[in-house]
Amino acid sequence: MRPSGRAPDEMRAIAIETGFTKHAEGSVLIGFGDTKVLVTASIEERVPPFLRGKGSGWVTGEYSMLPRATHTRGSREAAKGKQSGRTQEIQRLIGRSLRSVTNLEKLGERQITLDCDVIQADGGTRTASISGAWVALRLAVNKLLAEGAIKEDPIEAKIAAISCGIFEGTPVLDLDYAEDSNADADANFVLIEGGRIAEVQATAEGATYDEEGLLRLLRLAQIGCNQIFTAQEAATQ
Numbered sequence: 723m724r725p726s727g728r729a730p731d732e733m734r735a736i737a738i739e740t741g742f743t744k745h746a747e748g749s750v751l752i753g754f755g756d757t758k759v760l761v762t763a764s765i766e767e768r769v770p771p772f773l774r775g776k777g778s779g780w781v782t783g784e785y786s787m788l789p790r791a792t793h794t795r796g797s798r799e800a801a802k803g804k805q806s807g808r809t810q811e812i813q814r815l816i817g818r819s820l821r822s823v824t825n826l827e828k829l830g831e832r833q834i835t836l837d838c839d840v841i842q843a844d845g846g847t848r849t850a851s852i853s854g855a856w857v858a859l860r861l862a863v864n865k866l867l868a869e870g871a872i873k874e875d876p877i878e879a880k881i882a883a884i885s886c887g888i889f890e891g892t893p894v895l896d897l898d899y900a901e902d903s904n905a906d907a908d909a910n911f912v913l914i915e916g917g918r919i920a921e922v923q924a925t926a927e928g929a930t931y932d933e934e935g936l937l938r939l940l941r942l943a944q945i946g947c948n949q950i951f952t953a954q955e956a957a958t959q
Contacts (some may be wrong), residue, residue: 723898724889726755731897733884734947738857738957741915745823747834749862750957754855755898756844761854763862766833779829781859785809785851787840796843812848815921819852819881819912820859824918827874845899849883849910853950856881860958880915882950886939888931895942907931911943915951 724730743749766843769780789795801871805813816838836858838851854935859877866872866880887894887908889901902908909924924936 724894724913728894728896730892730894731942731945733949734898736950738854738953739767740957742858746858746862747865748858748863749860750857751841752850752857752897754840754846754850754853755845757850758840758842758846758896759850759854760841761851761858763855764837765860765862765866766835766892767831769831769833771877774941775831777831778826779831780826780833781817781820781829782833782834783813783820783836783838783851783855785812785816785838785840785848787843787847791840791843791847792853793799812851814954815848815912815923816852819829819883820855820918823856823877823879823881823914825874825876825878828874829863830872832871834859843899845897845902846885849885849912851955852881852883852912857954857957861952867925874881879887879918880904880951880954881912881920882945882947882954883910884946884950885910886946887931888929888935888939888943893935893938893942895946898914904928907935907939909936909939909943911940911947913943913947915947917944 737753739751742751747760747765836855839849883899887905906929907926912921
């Protein structure tokens with residue numbers, strides 16, 4: 723029995739509220755159960771130096787956790803004067819994921835930054851960030867299209883992410899903190915609508931697993947991401 727009482731292939735409730743902030747070109751509050759992340763998309767008419775004059779845009783991500791997003795207060799990284807390795811790794815993952823479904827040439831020489839701020843953490847903050855970032859990106863691109871700033875849609879597909887793991891010997895979908903902190907193995911899957919895989923991060927924590935175990939986690943991830951794709955579609959209509 724999972725601590726939450728969910729079935730092994732059961733997601734937490736998905737909640738997506740768009741237009742959550744006033745000023746950003748795209749904004750969304752996404753919730754996977756008690757994990758809640760605010761994502762904003764900001765459009766800038768500039769690109770990083772390595773892309774100047776090349777006719778290509780850029781999509782990147784930033785990630786942070788509010789000090790009291792967890793059970794105990796964490797220090798602000800800005801107060802420490804540097805980002806943790808975990809934060810940097812998650813930011814790179816968010817950027818890679820969004821760029822994998824974006825035609826940067828169609829975006830033109832402009833940058834879209836996805837700021838992912840974890841308001842409340844209960845496991846799966848990076849996967850919720852990626853899933854919410856796609857929605858915020860979609861809203862920002864819709865604005866560019868409506869204004870005539872770009873002629874063609876640069877977003878080629880939906881992308882979503884979900885965590886899976888082996889908890890007390892059973893593969894389970896969408897780990898919350900109680901499961902994630904005690905899982906024998908856990909994995910984060912970033913999947914593209916249509917069956918393609920953008921990235922997999924899989925780690926054996928308390929026990930190793932075999933090929934079939936990994937495939938069972940992938941099948942669970944496909945179930946979860948299909949539900950996220952449906953929620954993303956409804957949120958951006």
